[in-house]
Protein backbone atom coordinates (compact mmCIF):
# COMPACT_ATOMS: atom_id res chain seq x y z
CA UNK A 1 0.00 0.00 0.00
CA UNK A 2 2.41 2.68 -1.13
CA UNK A 3 0.65 5.85 -2.18
CA UNK A 4 0.95 9.60 -1.80
CA UNK A 5 -1.34 9.67 1.22
CA UNK A 6 0.92 7.37 3.16
CA UNK A 7 1.14 8.14 6.86
CA UNK A 8 3.13 6.65 9.70
CA UNK A 9 1.23 3.61 10.99
CA UNK A 10 2.33 4.41 14.52
CA UNK A 11 1.80 8.15 14.96
CA UNK A 12 0.05 9.18 11.70
CA UNK A 13 2.80 11.61 10.71
CA UNK A 14 2.74 12.37 6.97
CA UNK A 15 5.32 11.08 4.52
CA UNK A 16 6.90 8.30 6.60
CA UNK A 17 10.46 7.48 5.57
CA UNK A 18 10.52 3.78 6.44
CA UNK A 19 8.65 0.63 5.59
CA UNK A 20 8.63 -2.48 7.76
CA UNK A 21 7.81 -5.72 6.00
CA UNK A 22 5.20 -7.56 8.07
CA UNK A 23 2.67 -10.33 7.78
CA UNK A 24 -1.00 -9.41 7.62
CA UNK A 25 -2.71 -10.01 10.94
CA UNK A 26 -6.10 -9.90 12.57
CA UNK A 27 -8.38 -6.93 12.76
CA UNK A 28 -7.78 -4.43 15.52
CA UNK A 29 -9.79 -1.66 17.04
CA UNK A 30 -8.16 1.47 18.39
CA UNK A 31 -9.99 4.66 19.21
CA UNK A 32 -13.07 3.67 17.26
CA UNK A 33 -10.95 2.97 14.21
CA UNK A 34 -11.42 -0.66 13.29
CA UNK A 35 -9.23 -2.26 10.74
CA UNK A 36 -6.92 -4.95 9.68
CA UNK A 37 -3.19 -4.76 9.46
CA UNK A 38 -2.45 -5.68 5.88
CA UNK A 39 1.17 -6.30 5.10
CA UNK A 40 3.81 -3.67 5.57
CA UNK A 41 3.86 -0.94 8.19
CA UNK A 42 5.06 2.58 7.45
CA UNK A 43 7.07 4.46 10.06
CA UNK A 44 8.34 8.02 10.31
CA UNK A 45 11.90 8.74 11.41
CA UNK A 46 10.97 9.27 15.05
CA UNK A 47 9.01 6.02 15.28
CA UNK A 48 11.69 4.21 13.32
CA UNK A 49 14.23 5.18 15.99
CA UNK A 50 11.94 3.95 18.78
CA UNK A 51 11.33 0.67 16.94
CA UNK A 52 15.02 0.10 16.34
CA UNK A 53 15.68 0.78 20.02
CA UNK A 54 12.82 -1.62 20.92
CA UNK A 55 11.47 1.21 23.01
CA UNK A 56 7.90 -0.07 23.03
CA UNK A 57 6.83 2.20 25.87
CA UNK A 58 8.19 5.22 24.05
CA UNK A 59 6.47 4.11 20.85
CA UNK A 60 3.10 3.61 22.54
CA UNK A 61 3.42 6.93 24.35
CA UNK A 62 4.28 8.74 21.11
CA UNK A 63 1.31 7.17 19.33
CA UNK A 64 -0.96 8.13 22.21
CA UNK A 65 0.33 11.70 22.32
CA UNK A 66 -0.25 12.15 18.58
CA UNK A 67 -3.70 10.56 18.81
CA UNK A 68 -4.75 12.91 21.60
CA UNK A 69 -3.40 15.89 19.67
CA UNK A 70 -5.73 14.99 16.82
CA UNK A 71 -8.60 13.77 19.01
CA UNK A 72 -8.54 15.73 22.28
CA UNK A 73 -11.75 14.00 23.35
CA UNK A 74 -9.75 10.78 23.59
CA UNK A 75 -7.80 12.12 26.55
CA UNK A 76 -10.34 10.77 29.05
CA UNK A 77 -9.64 7.27 27.76
CA UNK A 78 -5.87 7.72 27.57
CA UNK A 79 -4.97 4.85 29.89
CA UNK A 80 -7.08 2.35 27.96
CA UNK A 81 -5.85 3.71 24.64
CA UNK A 82 -2.26 3.32 25.76
CA UNK A 83 -2.95 -0.36 26.46
CA UNK A 84 -4.64 -0.75 23.06
CA UNK A 85 -1.75 0.88 21.24
CA UNK A 86 0.88 -1.09 23.16
CA UNK A 87 -1.03 -4.28 22.34
CA UNK A 88 -1.23 -3.36 18.69
CA UNK A 89 2.49 -2.61 18.61
CA UNK A 90 3.19 -5.96 20.30
CA UNK A 91 1.43 -7.57 17.35
CA UNK A 92 3.53 -5.54 14.97
CA UNK A 93 6.72 -6.71 16.67
CA UNK A 94 5.42 -10.29 16.51
CA UNK A 95 4.55 -10.08 12.80
CA UNK A 96 7.35 -8.03 11.34
CA UNK A 97 9.44 -10.10 8.95
CA UNK A 98 12.57 -8.15 8.27
CA UNK A 99 14.46 -4.94 8.64
CA UNK A 100 13.19 -1.50 7.72
CA UNK A 101 13.42 -0.36 4.11
CA UNK A 102 13.64 3.34 3.13
CA UNK A 103 10.47 4.34 1.29
CA UNK A 104 11.65 7.28 -0.77
CA UNK A 105 14.79 6.28 -2.54
CA UNK A 106 14.26 9.24 -4.88
CA UNK A 107 13.66 11.85 -2.17
CA UNK A 108 17.33 12.58 -1.62
Ligand SMILES: [Zn+2]
Nearest residue numbers: 008011044047
Ligand atom coordinates in the same frame (compact mmCIF):
# COMPACT_ATOMS: atom_id res chain seq x y z
ZN1 LIG B 1 5.59 7.93 13.42
